[in-house]
Amino acid sequence: xxxxxxxxxxxxxxxxxxTRRIRxxxxxxxxxxxxxxxxxxxxxxxxxxxxxxxxxxxxxxxGSP
Numbered sequence: 412x413x414x415x416x417x418x419x420x421x422x423x424x425x426x427x428x429x430t431r432r433i434r435x436x437x438x439x440x441x442x443x444x445x446x447x448x449x450x451x452x453x454x455x456x457x458x459x460x461x462x463x464x465x466x467x468x469x470x471x472x473x474g475s476p
Contacts, residue, residue, distance in 0.1 A: 435443070440454070447457035 443454050443457055443461075446461075447454045450457060450460070452460065
C-alpha cells in the first residue's frame with residue numbers, strides 16, 4: 412500500500428491517508444463526477460463525503476445484517 416500526502420474532502424493535505432484503488436462501473440463514476448462538480452469537490456472528495464454521510468448514523472461495531 413502506498414503512503415503519500417493525500418487531501419481530505421475539504422482539500423486540506425493529510426499525511427496519514429493511504430492510497431486505495433477501487434474499480435467502479437463507468438456509469439457510477441460518471442454520476443459521482445457530476446455530483447462532485449455540482450458540489451465543487453474532487454471525485455475522491457465526493458466519495459469520502461458520501462461514505463461519511465452514509466456511515467454517520469451507524470455504530471462502528473455494526474456488522475452486516
